[in-house]
C-alpha cells in the first residue's frame with residue numbers, strides 16, 4: 001500500500017467509525033476553501049462519569065504525508081486490539097490487552113488525521129513540497145503566494161515584529177510569497193483549518209493532552225517554542241509587553257518564557273516516555289526537548305493550546321501540548337514510512353498510558 005490519498009484518509013476515518021462501537025465520527029464545522037468537509041474520530045468506551053481527552057491531529061503541513069497514516073493506524077490499532085481483546089506489538093515494544101483497554105476506558109481519544117486536505121491533495125498531485133493550505137485570498141493572483149502556514153496561524157505572539165528581538169531567528173513570515181512557506185496569514189485564526197482545530201478543543205473541553213504530528217527531525221517537542229523555558233520569574237511571560245522586542249534569542253539574559261516547574265517536568269517525562277517506547281520498536285533515537293531548541297516559533301498549535309489556560313485564568317483547563325517531528329525526510333519511501341508508522345504509534349500508545357497513569 002502506498003501513501004493514502006485524501007479520499008482514502010477520509011474513508012479510513014469513516015470506516016473505523018462505522019465498524020467499531022467504541023468509535024464515533026466527529027464532523028468539523030467549516031469546509032475548506034476547496035469545499036472539503038473534515039472528520040475526526042472519537043475513540044473510547046462509554047462511561048457514566050466524564051473522562052479526560054487526548055487530542056491528536058496531523059496533516060496540517062501538506063507535504064508531511066506520513067502524519068495521516070500514523071494517526072489512522074494509531075486509531076485502527078487501538079480499536080482492533082480492544083475489540084479482539086489482544087495487546088499491541090510494535091517490533092520490540094509491546095502493550096498488554098489490559099493496557100489497551102485502560103486507554104479506551106480512562107480517556108476519550110480524539111484523532112483528527114487530516115487537518116489540511118486541500119494542501120495534501122495539491123502536494124500529492126502537483127507540488128510535492130507544498131506546505132500550506134490552498135486559500136488564495138492574499139495571493140494577489142500569484143500562484144506562489146497561495147496559502148497560509150497553518151502552524152503559524154494560531155493566536156500566540158502573532159505580532160512577531162513586536163514580540164521578538166529583531167535578531168531572533170523566528171521561523172515565520174508576514175509575506176504571502178515567503179519562499180520558506182511560513183506565511184502566518186493576515187490575523188490569528190484567519191484560516192478554516194485552524195478554526196476547525198480550535199473548535200475541536202473547545203468542543204472537547206476536557207482535553208488535557210494534545211499532540212500535533214509533523215515531520216521531520218526525529219524529535220518530540222514540548223512547550224515553549226518562542227524562547228527557552230524558565231521557572232523562576234513569572235513576570236517574563238508572553239503577555240507582558242515589558243518584554244516586547246526581547247524574545248527569541250538563545251542563551252541570553254533578556255528573556256526566557258515562564259513555565260511552572262511541574263508542567264515543565266510533566267511535559268519532559270511524557271516526551272521521554274514517548275521516545276523510549278519509540279526506540280524500543282527498532283532502535284530509532286528521537287530527542288525529547290522544548291520546541292525552541294529546534295528554532296523559535298510563534299503562532300503554533302502547541303504554544304497556543306498550552307497558553308489558553310494562562311489567558312483564561314482557568315487552571316483546570318490546562319492542556320499539556322506536544323509536537324512530534326517524525327523521520328528524516330518529508331516523504332520516505334513507503335517501506336520505510338511503514339516502519340516510521342510503527343515507531344511513532346508505539347510512542348503514542350505509551351504517551352497515552354503515561355498521561356493517564
Ligand SMILES: [Zn+2]
Nearest residue numbers: 061064214215
Ligand atoms: Zn510540519
